[in-house]
Amino acid sequence: MVLAGGVGRRVGMNTPKQLVEIGGRPIIEHTIALFDAAPEIDEVIVLMTPGHTAEVEAIVARGGYGKVSRVLEGGASRLETTWRALQALGDEECDVLLHDAVRPLLEPRIITECVRALSAHRAVEVAIPSSDTVLVAVPAEGGEVVGDVPDRTRLRRAQTPQCFRLSVIRQAFERAMADPGFADRPATDDAGVVLRYLPEVPVFLVAGSERNMKVTHPIDLAIADRLLRLPAEAAGARDRSVLAGRTVAIFGAAPWGSELAELLSSYGAAVHRFAAGAPAEEALAGLGRVDHVVETAPGDLVGSAVARAAHPYLRKSGGSLLLDAAAEHDLAAATGAAVAALAEALAGEWAADGIEVACVNGGTAEAALDALLGQKG
Ligand SMILES: Nc1ccn([C@@H]2O[C@H](COP(=O)(O)OP(=O)(O)OP(=O)(O)O)[C@@H](O)[C@H]2O)c(=O)n1
Numbered sequence: 001m002v003l004a005g006g007v008g009r010r011v012g013m014n015t016p017k018q019l020v021e022i023g024g025r026p027i028i029e030h031t032i033a034l035f036d037a038a039p040e041i042d043e044v045i046v047l048m049t050p051g052h053t054a055e056v057e058a059i060v061a062r063g064g065y066g067k068v069s070r071v072l073e074g075g076a077s078r079l080e081t082t083w084r085a086l087q088a089l090g091d092e093e094c095d096v097l098l099h100d101a102v103r104p105l106l107e108p109r110i111i112t113e114c115v116r117a118l119s120a121h122r123a124v125e126v127a128i129p130s131s132d133t134v135l136v137a138v139p140a141e142g143g144e145v146v147g148d149v150p151d152r153t154r155l156r157r158a159q160t161p162q163c164f165r166l167s168v169i170r171q172a173f174e175r176a177m178a179d180p181g182f183a184d185r186p187a188t189d190d191a192g193v194v195l196r197y198l199p200e201v202p203v204f205l206v207a208g209s210e211r212n213m214k215v216t217h218p219i220d221l222a223i224a225d226r227l228l229r230l231p232a233e234a235a236g237a238r239d240r241s242v243l244a245g246r247t248v249a250i251f252g253a254a255p256w257g258s259e260l261a262e263l264l265s266s267y268g269a270a271v272h273r274f275a276a277g278a279p280a281e282e283a284l285a286g287l288g289r290v291d292h293v294v295e296t297a298p299g300d301l302v303g304s305a306v307a308r309a310a311h312p313y314l315r316k317s318g319g320s321l322l323l324d325a326a327a328e329h330d331l332a333a334a335t336g337a338a339v340a341a342l343a344e345a346l347a348g349e350w351a352a353d354g355i356e357v358a359c360v361n362g363g364t365a366e367a368a369l370d371a372l373l374g375q376k377g
């Protein structure tokens, strides 16, 4: 359930913040795409700000997010939106993940761990340690003073998804909605409702991440935009043995092309080479699955034809695209800059599809391979 019923008062734009475009697409699209691509997820239901469901339906149709079954209107508060989400589900028992639409940087690892945890626990919450000391402020003359400094080692910051067996979260919400005191002291998240109304159900904690931030204030838009343009594992070294059995298509004839093909083959990849300007769609269709695409002749419309053709394949495989900005060309300098800009734009746009895009400026086959595996570039 993608909870998107808010208006984004704190961000302060005249449209709900989940429709604001960052990293090349609306925030809510990043979030929908994540769940749509997650193998553990069967169905996605979106609860959107009243009056804005048509915009989300258009995003879903344009992006072809086939797991989205419904786009419904949310309620007046986050908890009311959750309540509506629960009412929209049938009687059949299932696992439910409730996720803030405005946390578009959730890693697939967290979805996997949450779903796995639900096989042993009826309630699961994602949380991270607090890197700040947290204070309890108490009113005092002229302002506030520190009332308490809780032991930080026991404090966690709650994130989403918050995950439950349907019967558990539904029962907790039924009790909350029947409690006349709930409206005066509402919970601030879904797990809080379980804690208060079904205290016998332990809420198991799964490790979240700093990256899984919530876009709440204007500055978060800039931070999230930047993060969306960085690959999730930017700093992580990659093991080249992952290339075994992968399919790589190389277009054009960069000086290092043959050496790269040999290197890839030595790690067990199946390498297919195509001449510069070869019809990319036709070439890739003949391969079936494609894990990595290398365009070394981006002077042909600065690589966009190959990129366009490669996108559906790389989206399926979670692979990568490498562009070479140093193509020999009459307008080499201008073309190179355009290729680098294209790579940066695609990296942002495709991050949510799990595709990495890198760019090299000539160099060696070794450097190209590192870039292809997301280590540099
Ligand atoms: N009536 C509401 C209010 C919030 N949310 C969702 O809950 C998530 C977290 O809420 P928050 O960051 O508070 O979003 P807004 O309520 O939109 O922001 P603000 O409080 O600044 O208005 C968001 O994905 C938001 O769309 C919701 O589904 N229904």
Ligand SMILES: C[C@](O)(CO)[C@H](O)COP(=O)(O)O
Pocket: 078, 100, 157, 158, 159, 160, 188, 189, 190, 214, 216
């Ligand atoms: C659910 C939540 O994201 C967990 O941190 C948070 O409590 C939502 O709070 P908000 O004030 O509705 O943004």
